[in-house]
Amino acid sequence: MRRVAHGVQRQGWEQTNASLGLTYNATPLADGRVLSYWREGPFYDFDLDEILALEQAAATLHRMCVAAGDHIVAGxxxxxxxxxxxxxxxxxxxxxxxxxxxxxxxxxxxxxxxxxxxxxxxxxxxxxxxxxxxxxxxxxxxxxxxxSVYGRFDLWYAGKGSTPKLLEFNAQTPTALLESAVIQWSWLEQTGQTHHHERQWNGVHEGLxxxxxxxxxxxxxxxxxxxxxxxxxxxxxxxxxxxxxxxxxxxxxxxxxxxxxxxxxxxxxxxxxxxxxxxxxxxxxxxxxxxxxxxxxxxxxxxxxxxxxxxxxxxxxxxxxxxxxxxxxxxxxxxxxxSNKGLLPVLWELFGDKPEGELLLPAYFEKPATMTSYAKKPIWSREGANVELVRDNVPLVANAGEYGREGFVYQELRELPSFPGAEGDCHPVLGVWMVDGEPAGLGIREGVGVDGLITRNDAHFVPHTIGSHL
Structure with missing residues (x-):
């Protein structure tokens, strides 16, 4: 897994993406600047065995979530x-x-x-x-x-030699679907010859x-x-x-x-x-x-x-x-x-001491006294709202919002990987799409700087390839 920062920008890419449905690319900022949601130029590249590891991890996590659902309703x-x-x-x-x-x-x-x-x-x-x-x-x-037609696992992953870790499951209303299924596939087709790549993990459209x-x-x-x-x-x-x-x-x-x-x-x-x-x-x-x-x-x-x-x-x-x-x-x-963070401590209770538990981060409804680095997440939250990251008992970054009335869960901190970028360190979260209960493709969002350690609504979408020679 590597971030290729020097990809060639397509001429007229904004109009091309808009013609395919990405009409919400430009976000006006308070200081007058306009933020581009889509990253044109940079992309992430994977070896095939990394993609196979992500696919296997998602399939295993899905089976674990079925067991967790049975456990919740049984009580x-x-x-x-x-x-x-x-x-x-x-x-x-x-x-x-x-x-x-x-x-x-x-x-x-x-x-x-x-x-x-x-x-x-x-x-x-x-x-x-x-x-x-x-x-x-x-x-x-x-x-x-x-x-149930589709959902998305959000995973921490740092490349070969690391084990994917579940951050959360967006099982009901995940967006970034159009970007993953259509826009980045079009990007691959249009840039393949220049970028020396031709493969992408993307069976989302056919699966749907x-x-x-x-x-x-x-x-x-x-x-x-x-x-x-x-x-x-x-x-x-x-x-x-x-x-x-x-x-x-x-x-x-x-x-x-x-x-x-x-x-x-x-x-x-x-x-x-x-x-x-x-x-x-x-x-x-x-x-x-x-x-x-x-x-x-x-x-x-x-x-x-x-x-x-x-x-x-x-x-x-x-x-x-x-x-x-x-x-x-x-x-x-x-x-x-x-699609609520209460799933995380239930999964840890059921699988934390089993081999499948390597795909999880320790998570609890009540923070253990020994837990000093953690993500505090509202049971119900969207787009990173009201999430707080704490490292060694010192607040690292926090988001405002209107969530938290139902309580919080505490998940062991696993900071997103860092890749150098023009605006600062880039932190990708990998979204593995599940279609009809099967892993179907990958979409990547990245934040920038310390604030980017929490994936928010303004995080960029970045395309990916498998085996690029660029």
Whole structure:
């Protein structure tokens, strides 16, 4: 692994990238300068065996996360009894006895977090618990299906001779997808001859197209009343004004279109719940309720949604025992079980003393007295907000933000590698894309200087190659 600082810049690269969807490259700064999100010129180069090591690490981490998800839901009191709708709001889960409660998931959401976690696992629906999770009757239930299409492991890695370490799992709303799948691939094609390279770890696009086909086939097998090719709605939050969310969602929508499904792009504000029958519908105007939404992808954090007024009716609709409620992609378990920092101490508890534990950094809900160098991370946080790094009990760098109400985790400090750059030391974090549960490609973000040790929203995206001769 090396950072090649002297790559040739393409003529008109800004326009080329924008034509492919990277319309949010320029970020105005307070001092009047404009920051380029995309790094044109520098790139990272890997040997093939390094890429294979990253791929194997991601596959192993995914299996570990499945075990961690099982562990978290096993400790929820609502997992161990037949739940009736009349007990929907009764309190049974407390932070000292339920991990879901400890990490801030409201109790009314627990049942559907657990049910969607087990969707697709036929064994979970064929034994004594087959009428769990909101059934009105004792009639046997058949397996449902809650598709999960993609996620991203953020890894520390310093090259050959080092072992990748998990920093966190962005399992529900990871962005930088367009940059990873399309923009850097176009860069490779356009610069290969000049830069003497032709390979990149990038099967993200093809993987996404196939993931839509496979997951939608599984969904139709579980819900045969759906049309052969149901419309998949794609929703994003329009208050995000840079265009990043919209273009990432639009790109995902394009992969579903290429998979053969009709799609429609909507705003989160256009999702409504019918006050009569509780169905989730596309709201075309303030008083005009449109068709029912059978399948929808949202680039919107579940931890926001379940704390908003509209969250409860969505979860009631999801609990429909006839399975005619809306299917949400990504399902709520991706946020509740994986896309929060509470996953890190659970993984360490389960695997810290096992061979797989070499892929982890020690992590705890309470900081041990002996831990002097650590990253203090909010259980819920995005883009490095409210993260603090401490080295030998001395604060190193910290970010402001609005997170931390649900508490923090403490992860052993592993400072990102340093590579010399024109603006100072560059610190890359490696994002390994998981598509349909399989490692599919790599995207790299880098910060600069001490502040760059925490990967923030203004960190640059840098392309990569395998075996460049430059």
């Amino acid at each position: 929820c009191p609502r997992r161990d009894r037949t739940v009736r709708r009349e007990s929907y709001l009764s309190a049974e889960c407390w932070p000292d006895t339920c991990l879901l409660a400890k990490i801030g998931v409201p109790e009314y959401a627990h049942e559907q977090v657990i049910r969607t976690w087990f969707d697709g696992d036929k064994d979970a629906w064929t034994h004594a618990d087959k009428d769990l999770f909101g059934a009105h009757t004792h009639a046997p239930q058949t397996p449902d299906y809650s598709p 197209v196939e993931a839509w086909r496979r997951n939608m086939a599984e969904l139709r097998a579980a819900r045969p009343w759906l049309p052969e090719r149901p419309t998949i709605y794609f929703a994003y939050e329009t208050s995000e004004t840079s265009g990043e969310d919209r273009m990432n969602v639009a790109y995902l929508m394009e992969t579903a279109t290429q998979a053969g499904f009709p799609t429609e792009l909507i705003a989160m504000s256009q999702i409504g719940v019918d006050q009569v029958d509780g169905s989730v519908r596309f709201q075309q105007g303030q008083f005009e309720v449109g068709p029912q939404i059978d399948v929808i992808f949202i680039l919107y954090p579940w931890e926001w949604l379940w704390n908003e007024e509209g969250g409860r009716p969505i979860f009631r609709n999801m609990a429909d025992p006839t399975k005619r409620g809306t299917v949400w992609i990504e399902p709520p378990w991706t946020a509740a079980l994986w």
